[in-house]
Amino acid sequence: MSNQLTAFERSDGRWGLRNHVLILPLHSAFSATARKIADDSSGAVAVSHDWSGEIDGDFDRIVKTISGFAANPNNFATIFITIGTPNELAIIELAKKIGLGKFEVLNVAELGSMSKIADIGLQMANSLLKEAKASQRISAPWSAIKLGQECGGSDALSGITANPALGVASDRLVELGSSSVLGETTEILGAEHLLAARAITPEIGARIVETVARYERSINYEGIDMRGAQPSRGNIEGGLTTLEEKSLGAAKKAGSAQFSGVFEYADQVVNPGLYFMDTPGHDTEQLTGFAAAGINIVVFTTGRGTPTGSAIVPTIKVATNTTMASAIPDLIDLNAGTIADGLKTLADVGGELFDLILEVANGKLTKAEKGLHHEFSLSRMYNTVIR
Amino acid sequence: MSMNGFDHGNRGIGVRNHQLILPSVVCSTRVSSRIAKELGAVTFAHQHGCGFIGNDVGRITDYFAALANHPNVSSTLIVGLGCETLQGNELADKLLSKNKSTNYLVTQESGGVQGTVDSGVASAKDLQNRFPTPKVSLPRLHLGIDLSNESPVVTDLVAALADVGVDVTVSSSHKNSGLNFSDLMEAGVHVILSFPDSNQPASGFPLIPTINVASNSPLHLALTDDFDLSASSSVAEIIEKIYAVVNGELTKVEAIGAGEIIAAREVRSV
C-alpha cells in the first residue's frame, strides 16, 4: 500500500482516480441531449459521437469501445441514453461484464421523446452527483494506477525531452506495481525492434513486431504516402523528417522497463507492468481506446501544443520545448523543454512528472480537465483491408 | 406563397441565418463550441482533420468547404490547431476566393485556448458586422428528401412540389439518415424532409432545418413527440409544414439540436 496515493475503490476491486457521472448516448441523435444534461448538471460529463447503430465492419470495434468507456473505473455512474434496440442493449450488457459501476438506462422509446429524456436525465445526473460527492477516496496501492502514454503534435525535441522524461516516470511506476501502456502503432514503426528486444518473452517480442507489420501491410495495400499525416505537417515543421525518426523518439515514452504483453485496441488493462497496445496515431481515437481499456490517467507529450483531453481520464500535457510552453501555457501542465535548455536533467524532469502524476491521481485537475476538453472519437477501420 | 429568405451573397439565399464556427480538426472542436456558445452560432463535433490519408483528405476538405458555402450560412469562422494534416488556413484561402465572409484562426498561433476563444468571438462578431444579412424573399425552395425509409406518400408529394415550383433532391443511398443528410447538404438543399428508418429515431443536421416524418413502426409510434409529422400526414399537410418551417418555425429536432454531422471516410486513421 502506498501512503501517498488515494483513490475510489470500486466494487470489483478496480480503482478510480476520478468519480465521474457520465452521460453516454448510445445513438448519435442523443449526443445533443447528453451534452445538454451535462451542461445543465452540477458536474456530469458527456460525450458526443456519430454512430447510429450501423452494423458494418466496425461494429465489434465500436461496441467494444463504447462499453469499455462506460465501464472505466473513473466512472462512479453512467447514464445510458438509448432507443432500446438489441445492439444498444448489448453494449450495456458487455459493459456490465467488464465492470460497470452504478448505471441508469434512459430508454427514449419508453419515455416518449428526447425532450423528456433531458428533464429526467438532469434530475438523475444531479442525484448521482450528490452520491458521488459523498463517497470518499481511501489509501490505494500503486497497482491502482493504469497509466496511458500518448504523444500528439510532436516535434524533434519530443524524443529528447518530454518522451524520455515520461519514460523515467513510467519506469518508476512500473517498478512500484502500476500498469503503463505505450500505444500508437504508427509511431513505433521503425523502432519496433528496440521494443521487441525488451519483451519478457520472445513470443511477446514477436507480437510487437507483427502488430507493426500488420499495420504496415494494411497501409501498403492502400498504396498511399503517409507524409502530411504521419509525420503530420506540424511534425515536419518541427523537424521530424520521416516516420521512423518520429517513432524512434515516440518509443522513448516507454522508458527502459521490460514489456509484459501486447494488447489489441481497447483490450482491458488489468495486470501491473509495461504493455504495448495496438492503437492508431490519431490522438483522440487513441485516447478513447485507452479509456475503453480501463486506463485511468494519461501523460500526453506535445511539441506543437494541443488542448485535447478526455471526459473521464485526466490527461497531463507535457511540453517538449520552452518556446511553445511559454507561448501557449494554458494548455500545458509541465514543461520538459528545460532539459534541452540545459537548465534541468532528464532525471529532474522525470521526477517532477512522477510527482505531478501522483498529484493528478489524487485529484488535482489538469488544464484539459479545467478546459472541459472531452473529445471522444470512435476509431474505425472503414474499408481498410487488415491482413 | 411568399417565402422568407436571407441573402447570403455568393452562398445564395437561405432559409436560416446561421453563423458557422467550423473546427477544421478534432483538436479545435472544444474551442469552436466555446466561441459558438457565446455567439449563438452553429458548430459541430467531429473526429477528422488529422491522421488521415489518401482521398479522405480531399474528401473532408471539400465536405467542410460545402458546409462553409451552404446557403443557410451567413459567415464562417474556421478554427484550426496548427499542426494538423488539414490546414485551416488552406481551407480558408480556398473559401475566401468565393466568399469574403470567411476568416480563420489557428490555436497554436493565437495564444492558446483562451486567446483563441477571445479572438474567435471578436473575429466572428466582426464578420457579422461587416457582412450583414438583408432579409429578402426566397425565389425558389430547394427541398431535400431523406428516403432512409419507404413511404407511400412520396410519389404524390414530389409531383405536388413540382407543381408549385419546388426543386427536390432525393437521397436514399444510405439506410443511415446522417449520411443522407450529408449528401443533401452537399447538394445545397434549404430544408430536409426525413423519413427515418423504422428503428431509427428522429434526427437532424446542424445547419439545415429537418422535418421528421414518422412511420408506423413501434419505435416511431413510441417517439411521436420527436416527429413533426406522422405516417398518416397528407401531401397537403406535409407541404404546409414545409412552408411553415421555411418561414421560421423550428422543427422538433431543430429545437433540441439533435443530430450530429457524419462525414464519410474511406480509410482508417493513421
Add this chain to the structure above:
Amino acid sequence: MLSILMRKVLVLNESDNIAVCLVDLDIGEVIAQDGLNLTIQNRIPRGHKVASKDIAKDAGIIKYGERMGHATSDIKIGEHVHTHNVLGDRLSTEQVK
C-alpha cells in the same frame, strides 16, 4: 562537459551522422563542440537536423544510433537535412512538395 545551454546543436549518439539544432542557425555559423567542426550551409530552424558528416546519396540517416531513412541526394557536412533530401525507408513514396 559543455552544458546544453551553451550548445547550438545536440549530438544524440556518436554513430549519428546528423545533429539536432537547438536554436535557429544561420548560414556561416560555425559549430565547434563535441568533436564537431562544421559551418552551417543553409538556414536551419530550431529542432531541424544538420549533417555532421558528408552523407552519400542512398546512405542511411542515423539518429539515436538507429537508421531513420536514407539520403535522396549527396548531403555535405553543415547542410540542412530534411524532407528535401531524405526519404523514409518505409511507407514513404513520393517526396513531400
